[in-house]
Every structure is written in structure tokens, then in C-alpha cells.
Amino acid sequence: MRLGFLPCFLLGAALLAGPSETKLPAWKVPLEVKTLPNGLTVVVSEDHSLPTVGISMVYRVGMRLEPKGRTGFAHLFEHMMFEGTPVAPKGVFDRVIQGGGGINNGSTRYDYTNYIESAPVSALEPILWLEADRLKALDFSAKNLKNQQEVVKEEIRLNVKNRPYGSWWLDLPAAAYTRWETSHDGYGSFEDLDRADLKDVEAFHRTYYTPSNAVLGIAGDVKPAEAFALVEKYFGALPTRPKPAVPDLKEPLGTAEVRQVKTDPLARVPALAVAWKVMTRGSRDHAPAAVLAELLAGGDASRIYLGLVKGKELLLEVSGGLNFPLGNAWDFDGQTMFGLFSLYKPNADADKVLAGLDEIIANVATQGVPAAELERTKTKMLSDFYSGLEIPLYRADALAKAQSLWGSAAQLNEIPRLIEGVTSEDLKRVAVTYLTRANRTVIDYHLAPVKP
Amino acid sequence: MTILRTTLSLLLTAQAAGLAGSEEKPLPRELPPYGAERPIPALNLAQRTLPNGLTVWIESRPGFPRVTAFLAVRGGNAADPAEQRGTAGLMAGLLNEGTTTRTSKQIAEELQALGGELAAWAGPDAVFLSGSALSHRLPTLLNLLADVARRPTFPAKEVELAKANTLQSLQAQEAQPSFQANRAFNVALFGSHPYSFSSITPETVNAATPDSLRALHAARFQPNQAVLVLSGDLQVERAFKAIGEAFGDWQATGEGPKPLLSAPATCQRAFVLIPRPGSVQSTVRVGRPTVAATHEDYVPLQLANVILGGSFSSRIVRNIREEKGYTYSPGARASGLQVGGSYSIRADVRTEVTAASLMEIFYEMDRMGTTSVGEEELQSAKHYMGGTFLFQNQMQQALVGTLATYWVNGLKPGALSDFIPKVNKVTAEEVRRIGRTYFAAKDQTIVVVGDEAKAKLELEQFGPVRVQAR
Numbered sequence: 001m002r003l004g005f006l007p008c009f010l011l012g013a014a015l016l017a018g019p020s021e022t023k024l025p026a027w028k029v030p031l032e033v034k035t036l037p038n039g040l041t042v043v044v045s046e047d048h049s050l051p052t053v054g055i056s057m058v059y060r061v062g063m064r065l066e067p068k069g070r071t072g073f074a075h076l077f078e079h080m081m082f083e084g085t086p087v088a089p090k091g092v093f094d095r096v097i098q099g100g101g102g103i104n105n106g107s108t109r110y111d112y113t114n115y116i117e118s119a120p121v122s123a124l125e126p127i128l129w130l131e132a133d134r135l136k137a138l139d140f141s142a143k144n145l146k147n148q149q150e151v152v153k154e155e156i157r158l159n160v161k162n163r164p165y166g167s168w169w170l171d172l173p174a175a176a177y178t179r180w181e182t183s184h185d186g187y188g189s190f191e192d193l194d195r196a197d198l199k200d201v202e203a204f205h206r207t208y209y210t211p212s213n214a215v216l217g218i219a220g221d222v223k224p225a226e227a228f229a230l231v232e233k234y235f236g237a238l239p240t241r242p243k244p245a246v247p248d249l250k251e252p253l254g255t256a257e258v259r260q261v262k263t264d265p266l267a268r269v270p271a272l273a274v275a276w277k278v279m280t281r282g283s284r285d286h287a288p289a290a291v292l293a294e295l296l297a298g299g300d301a302s303r304i305y306l307g308l309v310k311g312k313e314l315l316l317e318v319s320g321g322l323n324f325p326l327g328n329a330w331d332f333d334g335q336t337m338f339g340l341f342s343l344y345k346p347n348a349d350a351d352k353v354l355a356g357l358d359e360i361i362a363n364v365a366t367q368g369v370p371a372a373e374l375e376r377t378k379t380k381m382l383s384d385f386y387s388g389l390e391i392p393l394y395r396a397d398a399l400a401k402a403q404s405l406w407g408s409a410a411q412l413n414e415i416p417r418l419i420e421g422v423t424s425e426d427l428k429r430v431a432v433t434y435l436t437r438a439n440r441t442v443i444d445y446h447l448a449p450v451k452p
Numbered sequence: 453m454t455i456l457r458t459t460l461s462l463l464l465t466a467q468a469a470g471l472a473g474s475e476e477k478p479l480p481r482e483l484p485p486y487g488a489e490r491p492i493p494a495l496n497l498a499q500r501t502l503p504n505g506l507t508v509w510i511e512s513r514p515g516f517p518r519v520t521a522f523l524a525v526r527g528g529n530a531a532d533p534a535e536q537r538g539t540a541g542l543m544a545g546l547l548n549e550g551t552t553t554r555t556s557k558q559i560a561e562e563l564q565a566l567g568g569e570l571a572a573w574a575g576p577d578a579v580f581l582s583g584s585a586l587s588h589r590l591p592t593l594l595n596l597l598a599d600v601a602r603r604p605t606f607p608a609k610e611v612e613l614a615k616a617n618t619l620q621s622l623q624a625q626e627a628q629p630s631f632q633a634n635r636a637f638n639v640a641l642f643g644s645h646p647y648s649f650s651s652i653t654p655e656t657v658n659a660a661t662p663d664s665l666r667a668l669h670a671a672r673f674q675p676n677q678a679v680l681v682l683s684g685d686l687q688v689e690r691a692f693k694a695i696g697e698a699f700g701d702w703q704a705t706g707e708g709p710k711p712l713l714s715a716p717a718t719c720q721r722a723f724v725l726i727p728r729p730g731s732v733q734s735t736v737r738v739g740r741p742t743v744a745a746t747h748e749d750y751v752p753l754q755l756a757n758v759i760l761g762g763s764f765s766s767r768i769v770r771n772i773r774e775e776k777g778y779t780y781s782p783g784a785r786a787s788g789l790q791v792g793g794s795y796s797i798r799a800d801v802r803t804e805v806t807a808a809s810l811m812e813i814f815y816e817m818d819r820m821g822t823t824s825v826g827e828e829e830l831q832s833a834k835h836y837m838g839g840t841f842l843f844q845n846q847m848q849q850a851l852v853g854t855l856a857t858y859w860v861n862g863l864k865p866g867a868l869s870d871f872i873p874k875v876n877k878v879t880a881e882e883v884r885r886i887g888r889t890y891f892a893a894k895d896q897t898i899v900v901v902g903d904e905a906k907a908k909l910e911l912e913q914f915g916p917v918r919v920q921a922r
Contacts, residue, residue: 025517025586049515050846051490052839087480090774091765096479098765099832100486101839120839122487129484150777154733158780158800162733164627221490265730269624299569301560310556313613316620343624345616376565383567383586386518391846 024379027386028413029395032224033403036232038240039212043399043409044227045219047392053124053220054393057115057131058400060215061208063186064110064249064334067200072188075108076152076196077204081115082106083144085133090144093134096126109326110186111333112404118393121221125230131216132234135209140198149193156187164267165445168341169325172275175258176337176441181249211235212243217400217409220392250335253277254439261444269316271445272353275339278322278434281332282406287418288426289434290329293322293338295369295377295427296360303364304340308356315353318342328388330415331398333405337441338434350444358437365431368424381419492842497855497865498688502695504702505676509855509865510691511683513848518567519684520584520848521597524856526677527709530576530646532668536659538652540672541574542618543665547581548572549610552603556610559600566592570600576647577712577790578860579672584849587685591694598698604669606662618657625651629735629800629901632726635922637737637796637899640724647715647792670706675699677708679859681852715792716741719897723917727904734806734902734910738813739796742890745788745861749886751874753795756886757786758833760820761797765832767816768797776812778805790861795890803903806910810898817896820887824880838872 035041066074084090097104102119117127160166170185177183216235218227254277264271279285297304297320308315320340322329327336344353369377389395403409498510529540548570549556563570568585581601585593625631635650642648680699682691719740728735743749754762761768761784772778782799797817801809825833844850845868858867900907904919911917 025588027517049493049513050842051492052842052846087482089477091477091770092479092483094765095832096483098763098836099828101835101842103840103843104764118843120489120842122489123839125484125487129482133480147774147777151773151780154778154800154802155780157733157802162629162731162735162800164624266627267624268627269620299560299564301557301564306557306560310613313616316617316624343620345620373561376561379567379586380564383518386516386567386586387584390516390518390848391843393843 024382026416029389029399031399031409031413033409034228036211036236038236038238039210039243040231040235040238041215041403042228042231043215043217043403044222044224045217045392045395045399046221046223047219047395048221051121051221052392053119053121053218053222054391054396055117055124055127055131056217056393056397056400058215058217058397058404059113059208060111060213060246060404061244062109062111062113064181065208066186067204068180069192070196070200071185071192072152073192073196073200073204074113075187076148076193077201078106078108078113079148079152080138080145080201081134083141083148084139086137086139088130088133089139093130096130097123100126102127108186109332112401114397114401116393116397118391124218124222128230128234132238135211135214135235136238138201138205140202142198145196145198145201149196152188152193153190156190160187162266164264165271165273165341168271168273168443168445169339171260171262171443172273172337172339172441175260175443176254176275176277177251179249179251181247182251182335206241207244210241210243211238212240215400215404217396217403219395219399246333248334250280251277253434254441257437258441259444260442261446263448264445265448267445267447269343270447271341271343272350273339273341273443273445274354274357275337275441276434276436276439278336278338280335285430285433288422288430289338290322291374291377291381291419291422292364292427292430293320293329294381295364295373297321297340298377298380301376301380303360304357307360308353312356314344314348314356316343316345331401331405350442354442361431361435365428365435368428371424374422374424374427378419378422382416385415385419495865495869498692499865500692502675502700504700505674505704506699506702507679507859508692508695509679509681509859510686510688511851511855512686512688513683514685517587517685518584518848519587519590519593519682519686520582520852521593522681522852522856523581523597523601524578524679524860525601525673526578526860527672528574528576528578529649530712531672531709532646534646536656537646537649538656539660539664539668540579541652542614542657542660543668544572544574544579544581546606546610546614546665547600547604549614550605550607551599552605554599556607559596562592562596568593570596572600576649580856582849582853590684590686590691591697594694594698598702601673602702606665606669608662611660611662611665615657615660618652619654622651622654622657629728629731629733632728632922633735633737633899633901636724636726636901636920637739637897640722640897640899641719641739641741641794642715642792643719645715645792646712647789672709674704674706674708675702676704679856681855681859683848683852712791715789717743717792718895721894722897723911723914724897724899725904725908725911725917725919726899726901726922727919728901729904731902732803733800734803734900734907736799736801736806736809737796737899738810738817738896739794740890740896742786742793742795743788744790744792746863747788747793749889750786750788750793751871752878752882752886753786753890755833755837755875755878756820756883756891757784757795758836759825759829759883760784760816760891762786763833763836765836767819768813771812771816772799772801772809776805776808778802778809788861803906803910806900806902806907807913810914814893817891817893820891821884821889822887823884825883827880830880830883834875834878837875841871
């Protein structure tokens with residue numbers, strides 16, 4: 001997995017010696033990695049500036065690997081991870097973490113599920129015990145499953161069904177991809193969620209929740225040797241099962257534009273969602289695609305903002321990025337998309353917005369990008385990359401995800417060099433290869449007709 | 453310059469024993485105890501007032517290569533005249549759209565080159581500007597921050613675009629049930645007091661002109677009515693020098709805004725329904741006005757809120773989510789402003805359990821005043837408050853935001869160090885008093901946005917329902 005990055009490393013290292021970069025801070029996350037005999041990989045990053053720790057347990061399973069015909073199951077399962085174990089019944093987990101001054105959460109994405117905690121360092125040991133305990137076994141209780149089926153349906157009502165354009169981030173992959181794994185509704189249909197039973201929960205836990213499929217990140221006020229010893233103490237005796245294979249789910253780029261119109265009865269302003277399938281993680285086009293996405297859609301100095309929110313004044317607002325909105329440019333595996341979501345104005349329509357986007361993309365594809373613009377785009381990316389590592393919780397999570405998805409936590413510290421290595425020619429190539437009309441998926445959200 | 457040095461401590465020493473309290477089931481025998489507490493390093497805040505009256509607070513945090521600067525100027529949306537309320541927010545949003553020396557685009561591109569960001573907005577009591585950048589670019593960041601704060605020009609074209617976009621954004625927001633609920637809730641709580649404001653109206657947007665925005669800016673932005681707070685990887689003396697260069701010649705030209713009258717401390721109990729066709733949930737708000745951030749009840753109220761609804765292990769979350777499955781995201785907040793405050797519980801519940809959810813919320817609210825909180829629950833809430841306070845203030849942005857807000861509310865920076873000790877002093881009896889004083893169900897206002905026919909039937913189980921359009 002590391003090999004895909006090698007050419008970029010060398011290029012990045014060569015550029016780093018140049019004079020213009022000497023002023024930029026060269027900050028790195030300290031890290032040590034160890035794999036237990038049962039396959040659990042542990043990444044530790046020490047920082048003694050405040051007496052806190054961040055913890056992230058990343059399992060290499062997400063929406064793309066949930067059982068066929070069981071939409072939303074990976075996410076429902078994530079909820080079940082908080083519903084108690086045979087040893088620590090429902091309520092103990094939150095009670096112990098809150099009592100230790102900590103917070104916790106979990107989230108399910110396409111390629112991974114993570115469980116995070118942040119707390120004063122005094123709570124580190126009980127938290128590690130709790131994580132090991134729920135990796136061992138869950139309380140497979142019908143009552144708790146029923147409860148969380150209801151909670152998850154309320155979550156979907158809140159985030160999808162009761163808000164305008166709530167489904168846009170589900171509609172795009174559904175339209176762009178053809179495989180069930182990549183195109184299905186990862187939040188889940190109510191029918192599928194209701195059909196989930198305890199056997200499914202048990203089988204999913206048995207298959208994917210095994211030390212060999214997990215990475216534990218720990219960052220903050222702890223020495224690596226101490227952290228490794230604690231992890232050994234609580235996780236070392238857990239039996240392992242083989243790491244489940246990760247199927248190759250990538251699809252060829254599109255050959256004809258997919259375009260849909262949907263009517264949204266809740267919306268008061270029309271919206272447009274656009275996405276292009278892009279390269280796979282770790283390919284030579286990865287960092288260039290990340291830089292191009294930032295250049296096009298990364299804030300008030302980006303070309304789409306300056307061109308279409310300002311400039312042509314077609315859009316009310318726009319947001320977007322690589323792997324948007326379920327992650328950042330780096331925390332995915334396999335294939336992802338460059339996605340945009342915008343509200344458009346009364347003087348605009350989808351054709352005008354798309355023509356504006358095409359013009360902006362064609363400009364990059366044919367002219368490349370001026371050196372100063374490329375430089376400041378990279379500086380902003382570097383700064384944002386650092387911001388994403390400001391506190392122990394973020395570090396633990398980013399390191400664990402890099403180890404789980406890329407096979408190397410140390411790769412995280414290479415991202416600044418990957419960004420730095422991107423050239424104007426790279427951006428042209430990536431724009432020409434991926435940001436084509438044929439490879440584009442467009443969903444236009446119209447308002448419902450006004451009732452007389 | 454004075455330097456404030458205070459040691460913080462979470463004082464969690466008795467927690468393992470505390471957890472074995474009587475009212476909860478025993479914890480698993482194998483669960484290891486919490487480790488020893490470690491002291492929190494002292495806050496090391498450098499404070500100085502420039503000759504022009506600008507207050508400056510700097511907290512150096514070496515290592516992580518970014519800096520954040522927060523400028524707060526007294527007088528926010530609540531200081532606007534009633535018929536122009538929200539103009540301060542519109543003005544704030546236009547600060548970085550052009551200055552005497554830079555266009556909007558130049559500002560955006562310069563910020564990008566610093567690895568930076570700059571945002572401005574208005575709260576009820578102040579206008580805030582927040583900027584961040586890679587740490588080696590601090591002087592340029594301060595220069596930009598001073599430029600947009602001191603020399604905005606409100607170019608006609610930018611004002612026109614901002615007005616058009618604000619009008620359309622308002623339309624888009626009308627589709628969000630939370631927007632509708634918050635607006636009706638604030639009005640129900642604060643009546644004609646300026647804290648009832650939640651969003652600018654189209655009429656106020658239409659009335660704004662470049663001249664009116666310039667005049668408002670000139671009146672509000674006075675150095676002696678402002679605080680500048682910095683944190684990050686910086687050298688204090690160099691930072692003061694750069695601040696002097698960017699802000700030193702900023703001169704006061706007038707008085708600050710007049711102080712607001714105290715906000716109402718109570719409201720009428722009422723059930724308000726905002727019909728929203730097509731809603732599949734009831735978006736619920738329950739709450740009342742409370743106290744200002746400087747009031748002695750404010751910290752105990754925060755603690756009582758952790759127990760009632762402000763944390764995942766709180767009573768309301770355990771009840772209506774973890775036991776009943778009525779909702780995904782219940783929450784609660786005790787908010788303290790300069791001259792008043794509010795308490796609010798929020799939940800989005802499926803329509804058919806609207807009344808059932810409210811019944812449980814009322815039960816949990818009343819229980820806070822009628823029975824005493826157990827020792828474990830109290831200790832746990834204290835640890836949680838200490839830990840989350842520490843967690844938030846690890847982040848530069850949160851730390852400088854907290855400190856700037858303290859200044860606006862009339863608190864000293866030492867309030868940061870006093871917070872955890874104050875929390876730890878609160879007794880079970882005091883929590884019960886807070887419950888009686890602020891949480892009694894009979895004193896709350898209820899706002900629901902949802903399906904008109906179904907939600908009305910649900911609410912009528914409690915009494916008369918006022919149906920209103922917004």
C-alpha cells in the first residue's frame with residue numbers, strides 16, 4: 001500500500017530543498033507503531049502540553065462492506081457498540097467515560113468505522129478496558145436492538161427526511177456508481193433497518209470486530225512505552241481471527257453524464273449537487289486531485305467561489321471537496337469523488353451553473369495554474385492539515401485512520417510533502433482525466449410547485 | 453503589563469470512590485480505577501491596555517505552528533435600534549469585502565497565502581472577528597485583521613450582492629425547522645427585549661445602504677470598546693510590537709453603545725405551534741429566560757444542566773433516547789449573555805410521540821427540584837464539566853473565543869481558572885435549588901415546529917395551543 005506514494009515522495013523531497021519553502025513550518029506528529037501478536041496495531045503520539053488523551057479505535061469496515069440487502073446495517077451496528085456487553089451492561093460505557101471527565105462518539109463512513117474518546121489522562125486505563133471489552137463481545141439484546149432501530153430512524157428523519165436536500169449526499173453515489181456496495185443508501189431504508197436481527201449483529205461483530213481488523217490510536221499525555229504496556233494488558237489476550245479481505249470495488253470512470261432532476265417539497269431555494277468519480281487512494285493522481293479540489297472549491301479564494309458566487313453571481317453558496325462531505329481528501333480507501341453542493345439563485349439554472357463550472361475547469365485544463373495561486377493554495381492546505389491535528393483527539397484519529405486505510409500511520413506526516421510536490425502540469429492532467437462531462441453526475445433539486 | 457498565573461486542577465481525586473455510589477448498579481469488578489490526576493499547567497496570560505484603550509490579552513502556546521486572533525467590539529445585534537435589528541450582523545459580514553487598501557478578492561487571496569481564515573459576525577452583545585494563520589505569518593494576519601476592522605469601505609457592489617444573498621439565504625433557512633423553532637422560541641422568551649432577536653428580516657436587509665453600514669461601523673468600532681485576544685505559537689513581546697503597529701494609531705471617535713436594560717427573567721407558560729407542511733418530526737424547544745453570565749447562579753446552572761439534559765449520560769437523553777427511542781439528538785443548553793440568559797431543551801421527535809416526549813421532559817425537569825441528586829451523579833457531572841472545559845480550551849480558537857466572550861460579559865480572564873473550582877464547590881442542595889428556581893415545568897415555554905393537525909392534537913393534551921405562522 002505504501003508503494004503508490006513512492007514517486008510523490010521523491011518529488012516532494014526534491015522540492016522541499018528549494019528556497020521558497022524554507023519559511024513554512026515543518027511540523028510533524030510524533031508517532032510510534034506496534035502490532036500485537038493478535039494483529040491489533042497500536043499507534044501512539046505523545047504530547048505532554050496538557051494532561052489529556054485522545055483515543056480512536058478504527059475498524060476497517062464501513063457502509064461499503066455491509067451485508068447485501070441490509071442497507072444501513074454498518075451504521076446501526078455502530079450504535080449497538082454503545083449498548084453494553086455481557087460484562088459491562090448498557091449505560092456503563094457512558095457512565096465511566098463521563099465520570100472520568102471524557103466525551104465519546106462513533107461514526108460510520110464508506111471504508112471505516114471509528115470510535116473516539118477524549119478525556120483527562122487519568123481516565124485512559126478505564127477507557128482502554130471499555131474498548132477491549134466491547135471488541136470481545138456485545139450484549140446481543142433484542143430490547144437494545146429495538147431501541148437503537150428507533151433511534152437510528154429518528155436520526156435519518158432528522159438528517160434526511162425532515163430537512164431540505166437531506167438526501168443529496170446519498171443521491172450522488174446512488175446515481176454515479178453501479179455496484180451495490182458503492183451505490184446503495186448507507187444510512188439505510190426503514191424496511192432494511194427494521195429487518196435487522198440479532199444474528200446479523202452477532203455475525204457482523206464476529207467478522208469485522210477482531211483485533212486484526214482494528215487500529216488503536218492514542219495521543220496525548222502518555223509515553224509510548226506506557227501506552228503499549230496498557231494496550232498489551234487489556235487487548236493482548238483477545239483471540240484473533242483473520243483480517244477480512246477488502247474487495248476491490250472501484251469502477252471505471254463514467255462514459256456518459258448522469259443527470260437527474262428531483263423535486264424537494266421542503267426546499268425553498270433550488271440546489272445543485274455535482275460529482276466526478278476520481279482516482280483511487282494512493283495513486284499518483286491523489287495529491288494532485290486534492291490540490292485541484294482545494295483550488296476549485298476551497299473557500300473564498302477558490303475559483304468556483306470567485307467565479308460563480310462572486311463574478312457571475314449564479315450561486316448563493318457552494319461547498320465541496322475531495323471525498324466531500326463524508327471525509328477529507330485523505331481519509332478514504334479505494335475510489336472516491338470530487339463533490340460539490342450549491343444553492344443557486346433565481347437568475348440561474350442548472351445549465352448555467354454547469355456551463356460556469358465547465359469554463360472554470362477548462363481554464364485549468366488548458367492554461368494550468370499561475371505559480372502564485374498554486375503556492376497559496378498549497379499553503380492553505382498545509383495550514384488546514386495542521387489544524388486537523390491540533391489536539392490529541394484529532395491526532396489519535398488521523399493516525400489510526402492512516403494506519404487502517406493506508407497501512408501506514410507514518411504516511412500522515414508525508415502529506416505536506418505530497419501537497420508540495422504537486423505541479424501545474426499535474427493539475428492539468430487531473431482536470432483533463434477526471435473532471436469531464438462524461439464522468440460527471442448531476443442532481444438538480446427543484447422546488448415543488450406552489451399550491452394555489 | 454501584568455501576568456496572570458493560576459494553577460488549575462480538576463480535583464478528581466475522589467472519583468473512583470464516587471463512582472461506587474449507592475444509587476447506581478455496581479460497575480464491573482474487572483474495570484480498572486481512574487489513575488491519579490495531573491495538574492493543569494498554569495494559564496500564562498499577558499495583559500496590556502494600549503494608549504488608545506484597546507485591551508490586549510495574549511496566551512503563548514509554543515509548538516503547534518498556528519496562531520489565532522479574536523477581536524471583540526462591544527455592541528452586537530441587540531444594540532441595533534429595534535427597527536434595524538440585525539444590521540450589525542450584516543455589517544460584520546461585509547467587513548472583509550473591501551477596505552481602503554484591499555478589494556474583497558485581495559483579502560481572500562492574502563489570507564489564503566497565510567494559510568489563514570478570517571470571519572466576522574455579530575452576537576447579541578458584540579461584533580466578533582476571528583482570524584487564524586500559520587504562526588510565522590502573525591504580523592501579516594494582524595495587519596489584515598486591523599485593515600478589515602478599521603478601514604472597511606462597504607463597496608456598493610458588495611453591499612448589493614450581500615443584501616441579495618442574505619434575502620435568499622433567509623428564504624432557504626425558512627425551510628429548516630430549527631430556524632423556525634429558534635425564532636419563535638426567542639420571541640416567546642424575551643418579548644420586546646432585544647435578546648428576542650434571532651434573524652434579520654427582509655425589511656431590515658432592504659433598508660441597509662453602504663452609507664448606513666459605514667455609519668454603524670464608525671459608531672461601533674472604537675478601540676476603547678474592544679478586546680484583542682491572541683493565542684498560539686508566538687513570542688509575546690514580538691506580538692505586542694506587531695499589535696502596536698497594526699492597532700496603535702486607531703483612535704476613538706465616540707462613545708460605545710448604551711448598556712442594555714436587563715432581559716426578562718421569566719416568561720409566560722405557553723404552547724406555541726408553528727405549522728410546517730410535510731414535517732415528519734416535531735422540532736421541540738422547551739425553556740425559559742434565566743440569568744446573565746456574571747450571575748452567581750450561572751455556574752451551578754451549567755452543572756445542573758449537565759445532569760438534566762446537557763450530556764449524553766444526562767437524565768433526558770437516557771430517558772427519551774436510550775430508554776424510549778423517541779429521538780436521536782436531544783440536548784440542552786444554559787446560555788448566559790451580558791444582561792440575561794436562557795435555558796433551552798431541544799429534541800426532534802417523531803410526530804406521534806410529541807406529547808409523550810414532552811411528558812418525560814417535564815417529569816425530568818420537575819424531578820430536578822423535587823428530589824436531590826445522588827452523590828455519584830453529582831460527582832460525575834462535575835468531572836464531566838471539568839474534562840470538557842479542558843478539552844475545549846485545548847483548542848486555540850475555543851480558548852481565545854472563551855476569553856473574548858468573558859471580556860464582553862464583564863468577566864476577568866481569571867474566570868477561566870476559577871471555573872472548575874467553582875463547579876466543584878456546588879452541592880447537591882444547590883443543584884436542587886437551581887432545579888426549583890429554573891426547571892419547574894410550569895414555568896417553561898414550549899415551541900413546536902411540525903405537522904399542524906397531528907402536532908396540535910398532541911399539544912392540546914397539555915392545554916390551549918397557540919398556532920402561529922412564525
